[in-house]
Amino acid sequence: MPMIMAQEEGEKYPIHRCIFQGSVKTLSSLIKTYDIAEKDKQGNTPLHLAVMLGRKECVQLLLAHGAPVKVKNLAGWSPLAEAISYGDRQTISSLVRKLKQQTREQMEERRPNLVAALHQMGDFYMELKWDFQSWVPLVSRVLPSDICKIHKSGASIRMDTTLVDFNDMRWERGDISFIFNGDQKPGHSLTVLDNKAKLFQRVRHKETELEIEDEVDILMSSDIMAAQMSTKGITFSRAQTGWIFREDKREMVGAFHADFYQINGMVLESRKRREHLSEEDLQKNKAIMESLTKGSSQSFKNGEPPLRRASLNPPPESNITWDEYIIAPPGQCPLLGRNLVYKESSKSFKATVAMSPDFPLTVDMLLNVLEVITPFKHLSKLRQFVLMKLPPGFPVKIDIPILPTVTAKITFQEFAFRNDIDPELFQVPSDYFEDPMRFPDL
Template identity: 75%
Template sequence: MSSANEMEVDETYPLHECVFSGDVRKLSSLLRFYNVTQKDIHGNTALHLAVMLGRKECVQLLLAHGAPVKVKNLAGWSPLAEAISYGDRQTISSLVRKLKQQAREQMEARRPDLIRALINIQDFYMELKWDFHSWVPLVSRVLPSDVCKIYKSGGCIRLDTTLVDFTDMKWERGDISFIFQGEKPPGESLTVLDNKTKVYQRVRYEETETEIEDEVDILMSSDILAAQMSTKSISFAKAQSGWIFREDKKETVAGLYKSDIYTITGLVLESRKRREHLSTDDLQKNKAIIESLTKGNTQNLEANGEPLRRASLNPPPESGVDWITYISAKAGQYPGLGRKLVYKESSRNFRATIAMSDDFPLGVDMLLNVLEVIAPIKHFVKLREFVAMKLPKGFPVRIDIPILPTVTAKITFQKFEFRANIPPSLFIIPSDYNEDPQRFPDL
């Protein structure tokens, strides 16, 4: 007979309890009545537990009912991170597919509002200057700069840039244009042009099976990483000027925008790494493995010419933890359910500045919409995350933000003007450009 405490636990998290016991039939019936997105006191969803405990049938059932994959527990780990740790290839593949499907669905749901917002604002031209710098002197001397030119007409946006990619201290220069055509179907709306070689590539809406499996190989062969900018203790204070008579610092940015200058403190870049799923051999070969996989697996082929895929790991030993022990633990301190963690954590505090102006003609909400459209450009993702924070009054005409642990970017809005005569040809692929689906492999 169940005690009162056990009954209370069962009624609070019935999906989680079903997963713990591996009762697939009961889980199937309960999914009609309970919220598959619910988190328990440790921040785990039922999908987290299904992955950590190796309940493959429960995983598939929860995914079929829309269990979210991009969700983190109190420790900051997603179901996909836990699946990589457990090491079952089929489960990892299923989660990667569902993650991408859910991202597409979210974008499709957001798309009509985004297009409407773009159409409702006057057409404009805007310039953003990027200056990358580092506290490491030799690094700072070789970092790039760039002026991005953005054109907006109706539901269309064009961005011209000379910085093709910026990843892990590597960058590629060129003459690149991103074109977003709001009236086109989702799979055809975003195109990137290489204006030097005169080729174009549509930004892929759905990955091929080979691309999915390549991604799974990379995930299974590399560290589980989680990096985020923590803003829990962030604060904005008006910068001061003057030696004796102190006063709030003001500047005119780009010679146009009268701005209040704020100092930002409490900005922490948190980086966490797990590698319990990697063997000693993996760790020694890790760099070579990843380089091989990111180049399309060409170095690892079976006799029939097919890529040699990473095999599932042997499952971790049964933890022996029962449901009551798990759910009775202090929040975020439950006993381990899978492999023993091999974990490293680091953090770096940043002190930055931001110039806020009431003179800039564009609103922050519209800037966020524009940045959402050009999300495939990686350093713009960081900018959007920053601007989405609760900033002081005005528009952020100049920002210093961390891009990598050793690299900071200064972004300056150096020009903005409403234009009524932006030529439609800017948003059309030139007739003498050829399609090259592999020009930008990361898109």
């Protein structure tokens, strides 16, 4: 009976099977007629399997035919995460390049709709206040706050901020302006100004080889991380006020009437793997990581090429057969690569959101604006939150977790449609000099 089940299941996934069996010839004939993005019962795409089993030729063939890289299996891991675990440098580099190319292409596909949506929206000025807070004693004292000032005119947006970025308890202060000109061609539409140093940087459309290889070094030298906000069990209930006579909480947020809701069941799940790292790696890589994350590329020093992280010895060949793999219950994938060294944690958050029926912008409009200005990690967290199914109205005040120990309180404290916004705001001042490496992460 299990043999018949295996045959029936196996016939559903011919591309997965030929990758499992290492048949590049069969793959090259099937690839034209079958969906190479299809997931099997474990949520693995053909690319996942090719990476986990070390089928390098299959990996290259799948990538050449546009197999998606940004996709997760049931265990929550992408092909890139599995490639880092396997440890073949060429495969990791190929996946990083393809991931960046696919991300650019997806953004370019969405771009005409985004620009059209911006043109249809009225011009406005908006202020967004960020207060970062922590339940850890003393940490809140040193956390930053910031007011983002956003001007929108036509298909152009300018955001002024004093918080350049916020990540892993490190942040950079400054006087920064981020300018998007939607009517310009892609390579010239995004510009960042450093107003103190009077420098500007065009956000490039493509990474250099050196930057790709630096990124591969970082990936091979650090934990494989996956963190996500679980929204499955989230519910909203009206926040209450008053000690004896309880009533629904309503307050003014800036100039807007707002109903307050309690967000229940918000959980931040973080997981990490490090089976690809030795104890020696963990010590040695601290120094490498510090130099790379500070933006100092490992470029040619004293005329010598940078010392790159070598491929790992491959894990032992998997002795799992295709039949054994395909009849395994969902979520119980047989081990195909290295033994996992794995740690997971989850933290529940109590949070509130204030929804206003009076706010002149809709959530869809806000998402269009945020899509433009989300190279900043804390803004992309806000975008992820707003994508949730919220109660009616516009979220004028929100608490969202940024890190396991840090939450951000975001307040839309001012908004006005305006038809007098100065077009000069969206130009680079004539006395600014170009520095293509002022913001190495952009």
